[in-house]
Amino acid sequence: MAYRFCLECGEQLEARKVDERCLQACPKCRFVHYNNPRPCVGVLVVRYGKVLLVQRAVEPFKGHWDIPGGFLNSNEHPAEAARREMLEETGLAVVPTEVLGFYMDVYGEEEFHTLNICYLARPTDGEARAGSDAVRLRWFPLDDLPEKIAFNWEREALELLRRRLND
Numbered sequence: 001m002a003y004r005f006c007l008e009c010g011e012q013l014e015a016r017k018v019d020e021r022c023l024q025a026c027p028k029c030r031f032v033h034y035n036n037p038r039p040c041v042g043v044l045v046v047r048y049g050k051v052l053l054v055q056r057a058v059e060p061f062k063g064h065w066d067i068p069g070g071f072l073n074s075n076e077h078p079a080e081a082a083r084r085e086m087l088e089e090t091g092l093a094v095v096p097t098e099v100l101g102f103y104m105d106v107y108g109e110e111e112f113h114t115l116n117i118c119y120l121a122r123p124t125d126g127e128a129r130a131g132s133d134a135v136r137l138r139w140f141p142l143d144d145l146p147e148k149i150a151f152n153w154e155r156e157a158l159e160l161l162r163r164r165l166n167d
């Protein structure tokens, strides 16, 4: 994601070579737009061989199926974000049990990169019901996942989970 103006002083940003990378930097103050990937969590809950996915109510990928999750809040541990997002999106209270993996991806129209931390989690309480960012929820057999999966990294994570459960 490119910015036009400095977030510190409002000056117009310019391209600058920093550590062999071309970054946007401010000519007036020390601000450099490093454009780091944004951390996100995804949470996989499996019940009777089926995984819980949510259908997205918002762009990007509106109408596509998504692993429940989202962006980390400021100063929030990923495991806490996993618990919060699951409750918000699915109504399930969960305990993250394991990190399945880390996945890089892009968000929207190449807007920015994301670092997706994918947890496996065990539900402890609640009935699965769709929250604000989701149209509906559905439990999918891992061998019969929907065609329209929202993000590329999710296909990878779901494939890894499928292979694990089949072993």
Ligand SMILES: [Zn+2]
Residues within 6 Å of the ligand: 006, 007, 008, 009, 010, 011, 026, 027, 028, 029, 030, 031
């Ligand atoms: Zn500046």
